[in-house]
Amino acid sequence: MDSMDRSILKCLSENSRQSATEISQTVHLSVAAVIERIRKLERNGIIRQYTVVADQHKIGNDVTALMEVSLEHPKYYDEFTKVMHDNPSIVACDYLTGDYDFMLKIQTKSSETLEQLHRIIKSIKGVSNTKTYFVLKEIKCGTTAMAEAQ
Amino acid sequence: MDSMDRSILKCLSENSRQSATEISQTVHLSVAAVIERIRKLERNGIIRQYTVVADQHKIGNDVTALMEVSLEHPKYYDEFTKVMHDNPSIVACDYLTGDYDFMLKIQTKSSETLEQLHRIIKSIKGVSNTKTYFVLKEIKCGTTAMAEAQ
DNA sequence: CGTGAAATTATATAAGT
DNA sequence: ACTTATATAATTTCACG
Numbered sequence: 001m002d003s004m005d006r007s008i009l010k011c012l013s014e015n016s017r018q019s020a021t022e023i024s025q026t027v028h029l030s031v032a033a034v035i036e037r038i039r040k041l042e043r044n045g046i047i048r049q050y051t052v053v054a055d056q057h058k059i060g061n062d063v064t065a066l067m068e069v070s071l072e073h074p075k076y077y078d079e080f081t082k083v084m085h086d087n088p089s090i091v092a093c094d095y096l097t098g099d100y101d102f103m104l105k106i107q108t109k110s111s112e113t114l115e116q117l118h119r120i121i122k123s124i125k126g127v128s129n130t131k132t133y134f135v136l137k138e139i140k141c142g143t144t145a146m147a148e149a150q
Numbered sequence: 151m152d153s154m155d156r157s158i159l160k161c162l163s164e165n166s167r168q169s170a171t172e173i174s175q176t177v178h179l180s181v182a183a184v185i186e187r188i189r190k191l192e193r194n195g196i197i198r199q200y201t202v203v204a205d206q207h208k209i210g211n212d213v214t215a216l217m218e219v220s221l222e223h224p225k226y227y228d229e230f231t232k233v234m235h236d237n238p239s240i241v242a243c244d245y246l247t248g249d250y251d252f253m254l255k256i257q258t259k260s261s262e263t264l265e266q267l268h269r270i271i272k273s274i275k276g277v278s279n280t281k282t283y284f285v286l287k288e289i290k291c292g293t294t295a296m297a298e299a300q
Numbered sequence: 301c302g303t304g305a306a307a308t309t310a311t312a313t314a315a316g317t
Numbered sequence: 318a319c320t321t322a323t324a325t326a327a328t329t330t331c332a333c334g
Contacts, residue, residue, distance in 0.1 A: 012202045021310060051293065054196060094214070143202075146209075147239070183301075
């Protein structure tokens with residue numbers, strides 16, 4: 001993971017569908033070398049996934065919400081996190097220090113589907129307390145902090 | 151935006167670097183048609199960005215935090231959101247209902263760099279109040295809720 | 301809108317430095 | 318590790334249903 005890898009990763013985080021040929025021009029390396037480095041970043045698990053950022057409203061998700069959730073006891077952790085992974089409307093979930101145990105980010109069709117999801121979450125074994133915030137506007141939504149390659 | 155578009159978008163959200171040839175096999179459409187639909191999704195702004203999910207620890211970001219921030223007055227909104235966009239350590243920022251105005255997600259090298267960033271944020275004009283939570287574990291981190299194409 | 305074939309690019313492989 | 322050259326595969330363009 002040297003500065004060349006960081007430059008390549010930065011290119012991919014800005015546009016993961018650009019060709020190795022384009023990347024090779026910005027980082028000044030041969031195409032074959034760029035491809036080999038990308039493969040290594042994938043094998044090492046530095047690149048976990050290639051994905052897209054989609055416009056939520058345009059795909060029919062009009063409601064974004066954050067939800068704080070607490071568990072009665074850590075023994076419920078595994079079952080809870082499984083539900084997080086399995087539910088496609090839950091786009092992010094962090095285990096936290098503080099008053100609540102988890103912070104969830106939810107993207108869903110309407111306040112009605114949010115209410116359904118809220119009921120699902122409250123009925124997960126061990127969930128004791130929740131608090132929901134509506135997102136009025138997503139100012140920024142990324143996944144990866146890519147500092148500049150020095 | 152029909153069910154075929156949703157299927158293609160789901161493929162890309164799972165792996166944005168897979169070829170149109172592969173996608174054409176899963177969605178049962180010709181390669182040229184898949185490419186044309188992808189271009190249309192891009193032009194319509196349904197696809198906002200192609201990006202990667204990187205392992206934060208492996209790229210040297212050992213600290214993830216959520217920060218709640220309040221502004222004294224909405225007139226500071228534009229300047230605040232500009233800082234959000236410009237700072238690469240701030241990976242997400244939502245404008246919220248509730249006690250605080252914004253929820254930030256921060257990924258940074260160490261608690262020292264978090265402290266520096268905290269100081270930067272507190273010194274933005276209009277920022278009145280902040281509250282920081284440490285993320286102990288990222289259970290899930292995505293950007294896009296992709297419901298199944300019916 | 302969709303397909304299929306030809307032309308253009310990109311990627312993968314291998315040999316040499 | 319990187320480069321160059323070659324082989325394989327993907328994408329783009331376009332004429333046509």
